[in-house]
Amino acid sequence: MAQPKNRETPTQIVYSTYYRVHPDDRQKFVDAVVPHLEYTAALPGCVFYVFAADLLDPNVIHLSEGWEDQAALDRHNTSEPFLKALREVTENVRILDRQGQKYTIASQGAGDPPGGTEAFNLDRDD
Incomplete structure (x- = not known):
């Protein structure tokens, strides 16, 4: 059985890309990428695959x-849904x-903010 993926899963390759789309085409962009999101996120070797709307500019999508390794990325890049x-x-x-930027990761560690996650009150009941 495969181990569940999380942000601590070893990641060799990270892409960070943004797209600025014509305002009239934003929904077309969303409609094109949404159907393959779950498929891609579930691929072996995919650690995370997330599109997000920019908080300041609705026509920018990040x-x-x-990816765990280049082989996993190559499988994605040749998959029919992609x-x-x-x-x-x-x-x-x-x-x-x-x-877009491609980053090849040499080492990986926690990315907690200064003071740790306690600052976020993650254990609150409200």
């Missing part, structure tokens, strides 16, 4: 993805700007 979403976006959505 993608964060983490290729379908990519085709739908490139054919139907006006991308006004896109910037």
